[in-house]
Amino acid sequence: MRVVLQRVSEGSVVIDNNTVAEIKNGFLLLLGVKNGDTENDAVKLANKISGLRIFTDENDKMNLSLADVGGSVIVVSNFTLYADCSHGRRPSFINAAKPDLSNPLYEFFCEKLRENGVSDVQTGEFGADMQVKLVNDGPVTLVIDSEELK
Numbered sequence: 494m495r496v497v498l499q500r501v502s503e504g505s506v507v508i509d510n511n512t513v514a515e516i517k518n519g520f521l522l523l524l525g526v527k528n529g530d531t532e533n534d535a536v537k538l539a540n541k542i543s544g545l546r547i548f549t550d551e552n553d554k555m556n557l558s559l560a561d562v563g564g565s566v567i568v569v570s571n572f573t574l575y576a577d578c579s580h581g582r583r584p585s586f587i588n589a590a591k592p593d594l595s596n597p598l599y600e601f602f603c604e605k606l607r608e609n610g611v612s613d614v615q616t617g618e619f620g621a622d623m624q625v626k627l628v629n630d631g632p633v634t635l636v637i638d639s640e641e642l643k
Contacts, residue, residue, distance in 0.1 A: 494524065494525065494526050494527070494530045494534040494535060494538050494598065494602070494638070494639040495524075495525040495527070495574045495575065495636065495637070495638045495639070496522050496523065496524050496525075496538055496542065496635075496636070496637045496638075497522070497523040497571075497574065497634065497635075497636055498520050498521075498522050498542060498545075498634065498635045498636075498637060499520065499521045499522075499627060499629050499632070499633065499634050500519075500520060500547055500548070500629065500630045500631055500632075500633035500634075501516070501518070501519060501520065501521045501627045501628055501629060501630055502517065502518060502628045502630040503515075503516065503517050503518075503627065503628045504516050504519070504521040504567050504625070504626065504627040504628070505567075505625075505626045505627075506567060506569060506615075506616075506617040506618075506623050506624070506625055506626075507623065507624040507626065508617070508618055508621050508622070508623050508624075513615075513616075513617060513618060513623075514567045514615035514616060514617060515615070516564075516565035516566070516567055516613065516615060517565065518548075518562060518563070518564050518565070518630075519559060519564035519565035519566050519567075519613070520542070520559065520564065520565075520566045520567075521566075521567050521569070521625070521627045522542070522566060522567065522568045522569065523569050523571040523574060523625075524568055524569065524570055524571060524574075524599060524602060525570075525571050525572060525573070525574025525575050525589065526570075526572070526575075526589070526590040526594065526595035526598050526599065527575045527588050527589060527590055528588060528589070528590050528594070529590075530590060530594070530595075530598055530639065531598075532598065532601055534598070534639035534640075535598050535601050535602040535605055535639075536605055537639050537642045538602060538637060538639050538642070539602055539605035539606045539608075539609055540605075540609060541637060541642055542559075542566075542606065542637070543558070543559060543560070543606055543609035543610060543611050544558055544609070545558060545559070545635075546558050546561075547633055547635070548561065548562045548564070555633075559611055560610050560611070564611075564613075565611075565612075565613035565614075565615065566606060566611055566613065566614045566615065567615045567616065567617070568599070568602065568603050568606070568614065568615070568616050568617070569616070569617040569623060569625055570595065570596070570599045570617065570619045570620070572586060572589035572590075572595065573586070573589075574589075575588040575589040576589075592619070592620060595619075596619045596620075599616075599619060600619075603616060
């Protein structure tokens with residue numbers, strides 16, 4: 494599993510002109526699931542993200558976690574994170590998991606964030622055409638891959 498994490502001062506997801514998720518201070522996560530990913534990948538990612546200390550403290554040092562600042566999260570499914578652009582001009586998505594695998598892992602990941610103390614976890618709509626809006630705070634943007642986590 495792969496996450497593009499953006500620390501945001503605000504973010505939202507709009508589908509068909511309806512706002513389905515909206516946060517202020519927190520993370521906007523784009524989550525990709527690849528073939529072969531398991532619940533263990535989701536657990537590792539949720540544990541890492543919920544404890545990341547990337548909010549600034551009173552000394553302007555990145556030292557506070559999501560829980561420390563009472564932050565919220567929006568998780569947006571994004572199969573394009575596993576695009577293969579190595580050949581030609583049209584990306585291949587053969588490495589991205591099909592919905593029957595990726596949707597349950599997406600939902601499981603969101604539940605693990607909640608279990609790790611993230612009280613406000615909002616989502617887009619799996620498979621929908623979404624407009625994702627955000628104000629990146631910092632900017633702080635991290636790419637985290639479950640295969641690289643211990």
